[in-house]
Amino acid sequence: MKAYFLIIGFCFQMLNGIAGNGFTFTLKGSVKSADGSVLYIHHKWNDVYFKDSVIIRKSKINVKLQSEEPNLYWFSYASNPEAQPMCFFFCDPGEISVDIKSKDSIAYSAISGGTSQQVYMQYRIMQAQIVATQMALQSAYQEAAQRADQTKMNQISQEFNNLNTHYLNSIKAFVKSNPSSPVSAYIIYTDLSHPSLPLSETQEAFSHLNTTALKNTKFYTLIESKINKAQGSTVGFKANDFKQNTPEGKSISLSDFKGKYVLLDFWASWCRPCRMENPNVVAAYQKFKDKGFTVLGISMDSNKEAWLNAIKQDQLTWTQVSDLKGWSNEVGQLYGVGSIPQNFLIGPDGIIIAKELRGSALEQKLSELFNK
Structure with missing residues (x-):
């Protein structure tokens, strides 16, 4: 039940x-x-x-x-x-x-x-x-x-x-x-x-x-x-802006991606379902990255080395950020993330278009958007 x-x-x-x-x-x-x-x-x-x-x-x-x-x-x-x-x-x-x-x-x-x-x-x-x-x-x-x-x-x-x-x-x-x-x-x-x-x-x-x-x-x-x-985490509303650092310490904000379709991808190195989902995100990124689409990964990791190893192993070539606070990640809390993998697709105007696009759903949604 x-x-x-x-x-x-x-x-x-x-x-x-x-x-x-x-x-x-x-x-x-x-x-x-x-x-x-x-x-x-x-x-x-x-x-x-x-x-x-x-x-x-x-x-x-x-x-x-x-x-x-x-x-x-x-x-x-x-x-x-x-x-x-x-x-x-x-x-x-x-x-x-x-x-x-x-x-x-x-x-x-x-x-x-x-x-x-x-x-x-x-x-x-x-x-x-x-x-x-x-x-x-x-x-x-x-x-x-x-x-x-x-x-x-x-x-x-x-x-x-x-x-x-x-x-x-x-x-x-x-x-x-x-x-x-x-x-x-x-x-x-x-x-x-x-x-x-x-x-x-x-x-x-x-x-x-x-x-x-x-x-x-x-x-x-x-x-x-x-x-x-x-x-700010609801479809149809403007996404919450935020700042968080890359592994190299560079501060990145969501507003840096204004004008593009961006997928906020919440994941972690220790999350088996996330790692299984990563190939789908990689495929979508490779197919649409030259059409105005990108991914911003937000890691719920607390171990930097594990995070970096997972990025390399899964060939995640887009921008990655984290505060290394695990489930207390401030962006995760801002978006009400209680489980992962979780994602939010944001339009060029900053409005959330869709969320929880997993499997083939992400590529299908992007095809709809870019083939209008």
Whole structure:
């Protein structure tokens, strides 16, 4: 079965952000059967975890906290911010009330607070209903797989597709109903900004946000940045420019190739599928290099000697660049490269024409372009 786990995978992403003006809020309430225990309150800002703590006394907590803006927080009995179980809430200026029934049920604590928390709880209720359906489908699929019931498996796979479509539509409707809430921006960032989703889904939801109310907030800015970056690696949009060095240390930029068709070819010496694909790229390069086509290789290597040996062995005579940071290659990150081989065909005007042209597809596409 194709993996249809869009929903669960997005539930508890931790987030980065930007600085805001800040305010104070109070976390106050009752905690059963936990006197003397330490409750940790976590959040993340600018890619750094922050935590506060309070000792539970007489089954009560009362702690003042500082936040940059309405933001996602969570509390647990663990100092480690990623340790389960945990309970999430959205803060606003004022008081957040919490009722923790027991140490074992912290994830199901009752929380009430300002407008952001109310909107967040509406979202979580909607999400929980979808996830319950998803889990039931997953269980049914596993049972069908054990019986080798392919018909039932296909049916459930389609139901997964339908459920994901329903979830995406529900999220967009939710955002449209709460356009000024920072929670809506948070939801778009966590649920609709995944690389597996079309950029248009993110853009559609983002267009519903109240720019005046949210333009300087954390999640709004993150989404806007993500959309701008994603457009630079999306067919039909202008490719992201960059600079990186050749093996000899010469700085090369994508804009150096303006006026030509250029294939950005992401590969590595250690990547067997890449090495198997290289003869196809070599053949296309030899056939069309005199017609205004070239290749710019971006290596995901970290070992320079291995990179140079592979260039020589595979007879890659076009320009090659790398920062030798492996999977952390800055151009790879700029283009959202999560697997290789990967390529992007860019036109003379800098617009991305196609991507993932492997096998005979590259030569076929170039033939179409040069034989118009």
